[in-house]
Amino acid sequence: xxxxxxxxxxxxxxxDQDCCSSNSALVNASxxxxxxxxxxxxxxxLKIGTEFEPDExxxxxxxxxxxxxxxxxxxxxxxxxxVHGLVVSRKFTCSKEGYRRKDKRDLxxxxxxxxxxxxxxxxxxxTRQPDGKYRVTHFEAEHNHDNxxxxxxxxxxxxxxxxxxxxxxxxxxxxxxxxxxxxxxLMNRRIEVCQSLDYLxxxxxxxxxxxxxxxxxxxxxxxxxRYFHRQHIENPSFxxxxxxxIDDKVSNIFWADDKMVVDxxxxxxxxxxxxxxxxxxxxQPFVQFMGVNxxxxxxxxxxxxxxxxxxxxxxxxxxxxxxxxxxxxxxVILTDQDAAIAEAVNSILPETSHRICVWQMYQNxxxxxxxxxxxxESFSSDFxxxxxxxxxxxxxxxxxxxxxxxxxxxxxxxxxWMFREREKWSMVYGSNTFFLDMKGSHVVEDLSNNLRSxxxxxxxxxxxxxxxxxxxxxxxxxxxxxxDEMTRCMPRLPGNVVLLxxxxxxxxxxxxxxxxxxxxKCLNVVVSQCNENGFLLEYKVNAFGRTQKYTVTINSxxxxxxxxxxxxENVGFLCGHALKVLDDRNIKMVPFRYILKRWTKDARLGSxxxxxxxxxxxxxxxxxxxxxxxxxxx
Numbered sequence: 001x002x003x004x005x006x007x008x009x010x011x012x013x014x015x016d017q018d019c020c021s022s023n024s025a026l027v028n029a030s031x032x033x034x035x036x037x038x039x040x041x042x043x044x045x046l047k048i049g050t051e052f053e054p055d056e057x058x059x060x061x062x063x064x065x066x067x068x069x070x071x072x073x074x075x076x077x078x079x080x081x082x083v084h085g086l087v088v089s090r091k092f093t094c095s096k097e098g099y100r101r102k103d104k105r106d107l108x109x110x111x112x113x114x115x116x117x118x119x120x121x122x123x124x125x126x127t128r129q130p131d132g133k134y135r136v137t138h139f140e141a142e143h144n145h146d147n148x149x150x151x152x153x154x155x156x157x158x159x160x161x162x163x164x165x166x167x168x169x170x171x172x173x174x175x176x177x178x179x180x181x182x183x184x185x186l187m188n189r190r191i192e193v194c195q196s197l198d199y200l201x202x203x204x205x206x207x208x209x210x211x212x213x214x215x216x217x218x219x220x221x222x223x224x225x226r227y228f229h230r231q232h233i234e235n236p237s238f239x240x241x242x243x244x245x246i247d248d249k250v251s252n253i254f255w256a257d258d259k260m261v262v263d264x265x266x267x268x269x270x271x272x273x274x275x276x277x278x279x280x281x282x283x284q285p286f287v288q289f290m291g292v293n294x295x296x297x298x299x300x301x302x303x304x305x306x307x308x309x310x311x312x313x314x315x316x317x318x319x320x321x322x323x324x325x326x327x328x329x330x331x332v333i334l335t336d337q338d339a340a341i342a343e344a345v346n347s348i349l350p351e352t353s354h355r356i357c358v359w360q361m362y363q364n365x366x367x368x369x370x371x372x373x374x375x376x377e378s379f380s381s382d383f384x385x386x387x388x389x390x391x392x393x394x395x396x397x398x399x400x401x402x403x404x405x406x407x408x409x410x411x412x413x414x415x416x417w418m419f420r421e422r423e424k425w426s427m428v429y430g431s432n433t434f435f436l437d438m439k440g441s442h443v444v445e446d447l448s449n450n451l452r453s454x455x456x457x458x459x460x461x462x463x464x465x466x467x468x469x470x471x472x473x474x475x476x477x478x479x480x481x482x483x484d485e486m487t488r489c490m491p492r493l494p495g496n497v498v499l500l501x502x503x504x505x506x507x508x509x510x511x512x513x514x515x516x517x518x519x520x521k522c523l524n525v526v527v528s529q530c531n532e533n534g535f536l537l538e539y540k541v542n543a544f545g546r547t548q549k550y551t552v553t554i555n556s557x558x559x560x561x562x563x564x565x566x567x568x569e570n571v572g573f574l575c576g577h578a579l580k581v582l583d584d585r586n587i588k589m590v591p592f593r594y595i596l597k598r599w600t601k602d603a604r605l606g607s608x609x610x611x612x613x614x615x616x617x618x619x620x621x622x623x624x625x626x627x628x629x630x631x632x633x634x
Contacts, residue, residue, distance in 0.1 A: 046124065046141075051133045055087050058126045058134050061236055062092045068237065068258050071095065071143065076123070089127040089137075096120040096145055118145040146605075224253065224461045237261075241320040243313065252313050253461065254320045256302035259476070264301040264325050266604055267291050271301065271330040272357055273341070274448045275309075285309060286455065286464055289321060290444050294603035295482040296510040298447035300472050301325070305461055314344035322348070337364060337421070356425035358387055359445040361418075368414045372407060379407060387426070392548070396428045427570070447475065485509070486601060491516075499579075502589045511599035514573055515590075521576030527584060539584075541577045552581045559591060572596040 046065055052058040059075070066073045072095040079088045096118045125138035231238040237258030243251050272290045289301040302321055306313060322329065329349055334357035335341045345354045365373065365383060372379045386403050390396035400419065404410045423429040451471050455464065491504045491512055503515050521543070528549065529540035539552040554561040561582060567575030574582075574594050582591075597603055 046136065046139060048136050048139050050136045051129070052126065052135075053133045055090060055126055055128070055134045058124070058136070059092060062124050064236055064258075066094075068262065071122070087128060087134075089125060091123055091125045091138075094120040094122040094143060096143075097123065120144050224465065227462055227465065228255070239324045241324070243308075243316050243320075251308040252304060252306050252316060254302065254304045254317065254324070255465070256324050260301050260472075261325060263293070263299050264289075264291070265328065267293050267299060267598055268301060268325065268328060268330050269598065270332045270334070272334040272444050273336070274357075274444070275336045275338075275341075286451075286468075287317070288448075288451070288468075290447065292443065293479060294508045294511060294599055294601075295479060295486075296443060296508075296514075297475065297478055297482065298443045299475060299479070300447075303465075303468055305464070309340065311340045311343050314340055315348055318344055318348040337361060337425075354424070356421070358425055358427070359448075361425055362387075364414075369409075369412075376407070382406065390426075390428055393428050396422075396426055447471070482508070482510075498588045499583075499590065506590075506595060506600050506602075508599065508601055508603075511573075514571075518567070518573055518576045519579055522579040522583065525576055525580040527580065537581075539577075539581050541580055543576075550577045552577050554581055554585065559585065559587060560593070561591075568594060572599055 046061065052061065059073075063073050074093050074095045074097065076091040076093045076097070078090040080086065081088050096116065097120050099117050099119055120143050121140055122143045123138065123140050124136060126134040127137045129135050225242075228238070228240050231240075235257060239254075239256045239261070241254035243253075268291060270291055274288045274290050285306045286303065287306055288303040291299050291301060293299045302324060304317055304320075306317065329352055332353045332355060333345060333349060334355050335345065337356050342354065345352065362384070369379070382403055386396070386399040390399050400422075404412075404415065409415055418425075451468070455467065459467070486508055489509070491509055493500050493504060497519075500516065500519060503519075504512050507515055524544045525541050526544050527539055527541050531538045535555055535557050537554050537556055539554070540549050541552055542549045550563055550565050552561060552563045559582070561574070561578045563575050563577045565575050565577060567573060568578070574590065
């Protein structure tokens with residue numbers, strides 16, 4: 001039997017009525033904080049008293065928990081009733097529980113198998129209750145070993161059966177046909193914990209005080225919500241939020257999964273809000289929160305459909321995003337040029353640096369200056385050069401004025417307004433602000449364009465969501481391939497350079513490529529002057545054959561170094577100017593305070609609750625040697 005969801009876009013969510021006394025705008029099965037995964041599950045989805053039906057559901061949920069935290073599960077003992085043969089109790093453990101049994105035959109074996117067990121005590125025991133449900137009666141979250149990489153957890157042998165079994169269960173549950181008598185049209189209501197669907201209680205304002213701006217197609221909301229329900233069963237950590245308008249019609253929809261939450265915890269220092277639908281009003285109003293991982297690949301933190309994009313709705317979007325990400329705010333958010341977005345960001349993210357995303361600004365160029373882009377081939381390249389190729393304010397202003405003169409645009413109102421707002425988008429005004437470098441901006445742009453190529457005006461919300469899922473999975477496969485390549489190979493180094501050996505052992509290959517370019521620049525940097533002022537040494541440097549000088553200041557007591565080009569502050573790598581000064585001071589390894597964990601091979605390992613990004617130096621880098629071993633080079 002089909003779940004009794006309405007075919008209209010009224011927000012009557014029948015699927016939740018059995019376990020929720022009222023409804024929440026943010027339905028979140030685990031509200032997972034990657035910085036404290038065990039505590040999140042201990043206090044939420046997995047804890048003593050949590051109930052499952054049947055016992056295999058408990059196994060699936062524990063597997064999902066293991067996948068997120070980063071370990072593999074083994075089925076331990078099982079007790080069956082002698083009366084009816086049903087499972088009375090059973091235990092699931094970490095795969096590293098216990099130790100391998102000694103075998104006398106091993107005495108004659110020269111090369112023994114490596115010991116993989118550590119006597120880990122992490123486990124969960126469920127016991128059958130009189131009502132037929134299985135309750136968690138013992139739960140130990142602590143492990144006595146380093147967890148494996150969550151990215152590779154799905155390759156563990158005991159995880160392979162999870163997805164097929166989950167899919168079958170989802171189909172059964174989706175036909176249960178529960179009844180409902182409530183809507184989502186209430187504000188500040190709190191749902192009760194629903195053990196059967198593993199929802200968490202949450203407070204949130206979820207209703208607009210006006211009608212939505214755009215209409216949904218007939219039955220569109222019901223199909224999407226039915227799909228979300230199946231996602232909750234298949235993936236208990238799936239998160240979605242709903243906002244309705246004054247008529248209880250679905251206005252805005254937000255979603256993210258557990259992997260996105262973990263990604264954001266590691267790489268959420270810079271977030272780009274991609275509002276691609278603004279370039280084509282015929283498209284569905286799709287929005288995504290994006291960033292860049294340690295391989296300089298685009299990743300997606302969350303997505304939304306905004307059928308109402310007023311200031312009120314945008315505030316709801318940012319609030320919902322923060323709720324899903326355990327309240328962690330980005331250091332920088334890049335958005336389109338829009339007054340409503342700016343007001344919402346200032347209201348909800350006042351401490352976050354708000355900048356205009358340059359590549360989204362270029363999309364506005366296509367709209368406001370389409371005649372030039374279409375008719376004059378050189379305009380696009382000249383405009384991009386003006387934006388990306390200027391390293392300091394004087395050069396940028398000169399290039400901008402030259403662009404206006406060349407194409408007769410001195411009186412263009414949009415460009416005049418753009419210049420007044422230049423401090424929000426031009427990179428030369430981004431000192432002390434950590435944001436994406438040009439390549440990082442381009443990979444985000446490429447991902448956005450890739451998704452846009454799949455979208456058209458005939459698609460409904462569910463079709464868009466499935467396309468989005470496919471794109472997300474493609475990006476995750478790319479990261480897995482990059483991780484595999486990183487494990488197998490080390491960069492081919494130009495000679496026996498200690499600094500490069502050190503950096504190549506710590507940085508991911510893509511990050512090392514950025515660092516190596518700065519090192520190569522350093523070889524052509526000339527020191528023209530050095531002034532001493534107490535503990536501070538001030539160097540004047542310039543590239544050989546160039547007149548532009550940079551000031552590098554270093555503290556002789558602790559070797560902290562600052563360059564006025566702000567390369568480290570902007571993208572997280574020491575510039576060639578600073579490397580030249582460090583070399584002049586006979587410092588042959590990258591100081592660990594200047595190695596950001598987000599660019600390292602260990603970016604995803606461990607989490608102590610500290611923020612990733614510009615303030616998150618590599619603490620575990622000392623474990624790596626500077627020589628490293630590899631099976632191949634590139």
